[in-house]
Amino acid sequence: MHTALAVLRGLAQDTKNWMMYGLQPFVQHTREEDYYLGSRLGIMEAIKNGTTTIGDYGDPMEEVCRFVEKIGARGNLTQTIREAKHKVYQPGELYQYDRGRGQKSLERNIALFDKWHQKKDGRIRILFGPQGPDFVSEELLLQVQREAKKRDTKVHLHTQQGSRETEQMIKRYGKRTIPWLQERGYLDETLLAVHLTDATEDEAKIVGNSGASMVLCPGSIGIIDGIVPPSVSFQRAGGNVALGSDQAPGNNCHSIINEMKLVSLFNKIKYEDPEVMPAWKALRMATIEGAKALGLEDTAGSLETGKRGDLIAIDLRKAPMQPVYTHPMRNIVPNLVYSARGDEVALSMVDGEVIFREGKFLKVDELEELKDLQTRVLRIGNDAAKDFETFSHLHREFMKEGKL
Numbered sequence: 001m002h003t004a005l006a007v008l009r010g011l012a013q014d015t016k017n018w019m020m021y022g023l024q025p026f027v028q029h030t031r032e033e034d035y036y037l038g039s040r041l042g043i044m045e046a047i048k049n050g051t052t053t054i055g056d057y058g059d060p061m062e063e064v065c066r067f068v069e070k071i072g073a074r075g076n077l078t079q080t081i082r083e084a085k086h087k088v089y090q091p092g093e094l095y096q097y098d099r100g101r102g103q104k105s106l107e108r109n110i111a112l113f114d115k116w117h118q119k120k121d122g123r124i125r126i127l128f129g130p131q132g133p134d135f136v137s138e139e140l141l142l143q144v145q146r147e148a149k150k151r152d153t154k155v156h157l158h159t160q161q162g163s164r165e166t167e168q169m170i171k172r173y174g175k176r177t178i179p180w181l182q183e184r185g186y187l188d189e190t191l192l193a194v195h196l197t198d199a200t201e202d203e204a205k206i207v208g209n210s211g212a213s214m215v216l217c218p219g220s221i222g223i224i225d226g227i228v229p230p231s232v233s234f235q236r237a238g239g240n241v242a243l244g245s246d247q248a249p250g251n252n253c254h255s256i257i258n259e260m261k262l263v264s265l266f267n268k269i270k271y272e273d274p275e276v277m278p279a280w281k282a283l284r285m286a287t288i289e290g291a292k293a294l295g296l297e298d299t300a301g302s303l304e305t306g307k308r309g310d311l312i313a314i315d316l317r318k319a320p321m322q323p324v325y326t327h328p329m330r331n332i333v334p335n336l337v338y339s340a341r342g343d344e345v346a347l348s349m350v351d352g353e354v355i356f357r358e359g360k361f362l363k364v365d366e367l368e369e370l371k372d373l374q375t376r377v378l379r380i381g382n383d384a385a386k387d388f389e390t391f392s393h394l395h396r397e398f399m400k401e402g403k404l
Contacts, residue, residue, distance in 0.1 A: 001057065007034050008248070015394045045254045049257055064077060072353060072362075085097070109147075141184075192213055216231045217251065222266060256286050260337045264281075
């Protein structure tokens with residue numbers, strides 16, 4: 001997840017240049033306090049929809065750590081490490097690196113690790129987060145890996161995340177991302193390879209065989225790129241695939257229940273095979289496989305003696321879960337994956353402690369946490385208006401034509 005971007009929900013869909021022309025005109029006018037508010041919104045939304053472990057990635061992350069601690073969720077949190085200068089790049093323009101910026105962002109990640117890793121009896125863990133192999137130099141990418149291995153934590157890396165990244169890598173290094181990473185020893189159990197949007201089936205198998213895990217965000221990549229990433233090939237190679245919801249300007253919602261449905265549906269369509277990605281497998285990707293990806297399989301992801309008591313309760317009285325069959329076949333898992341919407345979650349427990357029950361958070365006041373949201377959104381919109389008119393093409397025309 002990129003929870004901070006929830007403050008920009010719905011602003012970057014339906015365009016082939018979602019990052020630069022859809023998102024960047026608004027990002028340039030979004031302040032740290034706006035992002036903190038977005039994070040609170042995104043985290044609460046995810047918990048309401050059944051998430052117990054927040055895998056968040058952004059910059060800065062100090063306030064996110066505090067909120068995850070406050071609300072009682074489990075957190076695997078990552079500070080973005082980036083060398084590429086923030087600006088609106090034209091399609092095909094090579095990113096400009098700022099080495100000082102890159103080192104400072106790595107130092108912030110190390111400081112976050114030193115302060116928060118394994119806090120709250122291990123409930124909060126810190127990962128290392130180079131934004132992508134195209135957004136940092138080779139030297140910094142390898143330095144990040146060394147720092148992560150030294151601290152026995154994971155590297156959260158957007159990997160082969162789209163044709164934009166592929167073009168950057170070929171222009172800079174003359175190779176596609178995955179072969180380039182393989183040559184540098186980057187594909188191993190330390191790596192969380194996120195998206196694989198532009199990976200070929202063979203490249204997915206390479207990563208799947210390496211010990212790295214894949215984080216798949218089907219809704220986001222479907223909306224942003226119109227692509228079904230090669231998670232089935234990754235799994236067939238023996239790799240572990242976890243589900244994520246990415247960010248609200250791309251995906252629009254933080255609901256892992258929604259992602260279970262989409263990963264199953266999209267792969268059935270892609271392979272023209274209704275037996276590909278059955279409901280039970282999607283459920284495992286949202287639970288135990290997600291825990292394995294994060295190195296938490298001994299702590300969370302399933303209900304077993306010795307684990308930490310992370311669970312959700314589903315209200316079977318809700319219409320999408322009814323009727324309930326138990327013989328000769330149980331239909332609870334198919335209904336949860338294919339018809340549930342998220343509001344069937346009646347209770348969430350983390351570390352044996354209830355944090356959400358019957359629509360209410362037990363440790364935070366939702367209305368109080370979000371009271372300034374609309375005021376901040378009005379300011380962001382006003383400040384971004386000029387850049388929107390300059391850089392946004394499709395959305396600008398949609399607005400003029402009254403289609404939005």
